[in-house]
Amino acid sequence: MSRTHSHSHSRSQKNLLFSIVLNIFITVSQVIGGFLSGSLALLSDALHNFTDVVSLIISYVAAKYSSKSATSNMTFGYKRAEIIAAFINSASLIIIAIILIKESVIHFFDPKVINSDLVIWLSALAIVGNGISVLLLLKDRKTNMNLSSAYYHLLTDMLASVAVLGGGLLMKFYGIYWVDSVLTFLIAVYLIYVGFKLFKNSFSVLMLFxxxxxxxxxxxxxxxxxxxxxxxxxxxxxQLNEVELHLEAEIDFEEDISLSKFDEILETIEHILITDYGINHITIQPEFNKSDNKNIIVQD
Incomplete structure (x- = not known):
């Protein structure tokens, strides 16, 4: 691992740890505020924040383990830990969205009069806290599925808090209590869209597609x-993880070439695969007049 990559990995872990502490504070504040104000929307946002805390902890542990060295009984080390975390996080995004849709429908038909001042201040706190966390993970999300799933957890929670804030303002000044349900419903639909995309990508990697x-x-x-x-x-x-793309194949040669000649051809093959396709881990089995299945795809 290069020094630059190691430094980037360490920075990402520190950002995750800071986001965990920040979201624990937000969650506790919103739970207390939700009970005091009687706001279901605030409690739902607290639940969403709590899942963020869980997902961030999973992401942090995965990031720590993914950098551990390989051993004789774990030859790949923990390189797939972050992919597993991305899979769990994306699945939880979809589950949260379904819960939010259900609660938004119930709340729409049975709006409650609540303490709007407390809702406004605590939702604003959540927006600031999640906004900081989103900015911390903004750069790394593009190159890491694990951090990408954590990023979208925080982003959607920040948007949910914006909806709660908007609802709080409308309740305070206009007495409109159903608007946060509508906004929460729309955010939940977006949550499903984002979650499904991450779920599909991480599932494909885990299934070795x-x-x-x-x-x-x-x-x-x-x-x-x-x-x-x-x-x-x-x-x-x-694909093993975010940075390793593997290929293994058998190649039948026209002649019974020497090992040194095979090495020359192998260098050419590796150059093509790396430069044209980004495949950086290559295993080739050379053959000559071997009687086996010559199909491109063979079920092992």
């Missing part, structure tokens, strides 16, 4: 066009 931007037939055609190569077959391509 070929990345959607990789065309296997294109790779095979390009490798088969190289001198001395007869057939590339039994191909597997999968």
């Amino acid at each position: 070929t990345p959607s931007d990789i065309e296997i037939q294109s790779i095979v055609s390009k490798i088969n066009s190289l001198p001395l190569i007869k057939n590339m077959h039994h191909v597997h391509i999968w």
Whole structure:
């Protein structure tokens, strides 16, 4: 691991830890305020914040474990920990959204008179706190599924708090008590959209699916066009984590070449795969006149 990457990883972990502490404070404040004011919306926002705390803790632990060294019985180390965390977090986003939709419908048809001043101040506190956390994770979310899921948790919670604040202001000045239910419903729909996208991506990685931007037939055609190569077959391509893309395949050669000649050809293959497809972990099994299945995809 490069020094720059190590420093970035350490910074991300510190940002996560700070966000955890901040969201614990927000959650406790909103729970107390929700009971004191009688606001269901504030309690729902507190529940949402609580799930943020859980997801951030999962993300933090995953980030810590993902940097641990490999061992003889864990040859990949914990490199998939962050993908698992992203999967759990995205699934929880969808569950939270369904709960919010249910509660918003109930609250819409049965609005309660609440202490709007307390709602306004505590929702504003949540907006500031989550806003700080969102800014801390803004940069790293683009390169890390785990941090991306944590980021969207915080972003959607900040938007939910904006809805609660708007509802509080309308209740205070206009006596409109159903508006926060409508806003919460819309935010929950957005939550499902974001959560499903993250769920789909992390699920694909965990299931070892070929990345959607990789065309296997294109790779095979390009490798088969190289001198001395007869057939590339039994191909597997999968993503281990955010930065490692693996390929393993068998290659049937036209001639019974020497090991040194194979190494020369292998360097060419590696250059093509890295520069054209971003595949940075490559395992090739050389063959000559071997009687086996020559299909590109072979079920092991």
